[in-house]
Amino acid sequence: MLHFVWFALGLCLIFLIVDFWLTGGGWTPGSASTRMISNDEAHFNDTLLRLLVPRWLGSIGHTDVCNFLVDELHHLGFNAVQNEFTDPIPITNVLGIMNPNATHFLMLSCHYDSKYLEVAEEYVAATDGAVSCAILLNMAKRLKYFFSREFSQRKDIGLLLVFFDGHDSVNGITDMTYPLFGSSGFVESETIPLKQITLLISLNLIGAPNHIYMSRYEQTFGMHERMAEIELELRQLGLLSECHQLFYKLKDHDSDIDDDHNSFLESGVPVMHVVPHTYPELWLHEDDNFENLHWPTVRNMNAIITRFVYEYFKKNNGSDLNAK
CATH class of the missing domain: 1.20.5 (Single alpha-helices involved in coiled-coils or other helix-helix interfaces)
Known part of the structure; x- marks a missing residue:
């Protein structure tokens, strides 16, 4: 015995x-990482449905989504902050902060407001913000076990989820400008000191079929390559839906679209812009909704982003967190 x-x-x-x-x-x-990352597609779908309402500035849906983001971040274990600006118009960024006293932060962002379309007032902007918001919240849900245990003990690195407001013009479909009030206000006021942000991952326009993702900036090309490698590894393990390849180890460093990462890039923050090579076919169209999303793309992007975030925190210490 x-x-x-x-x-x-x-x-x-x-x-x-x-x-x-x-x-x-x-x-x-x-490895053991599979025990730290849950799979909760029901949470993703429920979250996305809460976001898929017309949510242009001044609308009831905008207020409801803002409040939902705050409540959900609290539920997921973040310090939730409504960061308000009034210049030039009243807007409210929503921040989720984990390990608020950390010396450095990984930041993931998207925008939660939708554009007002006078020709389609029920426009819910699925790919134009909603899917990205749902991915960030679902990533936090899937990594909740890891965040609440091992990660919560760290002082060198924290996590910022930022949902920007004031991204889109409210002047209808004929106004194609992007005021980006929320993100520019964040940078100008240094809501979080920019020197503490080691990497910004900005998501947008996710969920249409046949889109590919290439590196937008040389400084973070290595990070983009790792995204592509994670996609391949997950595919080989049978953990992705049947779908075309999303991430390619290709450089598209001479073109990008205006987005909330602009002010950060100009201020020297390393940026990964996770945005497709071309606009979705249903962009700014009333059919950009739940039913017309390409679900294999959505599920795979969700899985890849979640694994990347987990790996980023497992591999890096505060002394070597700068993007390479």
């Missing part, structure tokens, strides 16, 4: 050593 006990203890020790070796440098496909 005593020999059996020692044998069992030895096996446990071996498993612990192997597990530590597999995860010590970061995320390893099929």
Whole structure:
């Protein structure tokens, strides 16, 4: 009996050593990380449906979505902050902060307002903001176990989820400008000191079929390459939906679209702009809704972003967090 006990203890020790070796440098496909990342598609769908309402500035839907974001961030364990500006118009950014006393932050962002279309007042802008918001919230839900335990003990790195307001013009479909009031206000006031943001991942226009994603900036090309590698690894493990390849190790550094990352880029913050190479076919169209999303793209992007965030925190310490 005593020999059996020692044998069992030895096996446990071996498993612990192997597990530590597999995860010590970061995320390893099929290792202990699979226990730290849940899969909650019901949460994603419920979240997305709460966001898919007309939510242009001044609308009831805009207020409802803003309040929903705050409540959901609280529920997911973040410090939720409504960051209000009144110049030139009243807008409200919503921030979710985890490890608020950390010296550095990984920041993920998108915009939650939708454009007012005089020709389609029920426009819900699924790809134009809503899917990106749902991905960020679902990522936090899927990593909640990791965030509430190991990650919460860290002082070197925290997580910022920022949902920008005032991205779109409210002057109808004929006004094609992007005022970007929320993101520019964030940068101008340094709501979070910019020197503490080691990497900004800005998401937009996700959820249409046949779109590919290329690197937009040389400074973060290595990070983009890692996204592509994670997609391949997840595909080989059978953890992705049947879908075309999303991330390519290609550089498109001479073109980009105006988006909320602009002010950060101009201020020297490393930026990954996760946006497709071309606009969605239903962009600014009333049919950009739940029913017309390309769900394999949505599910796969959600899985890739979640794994990337988990790996980023597992691999990096505060002293070496600058994007390469």
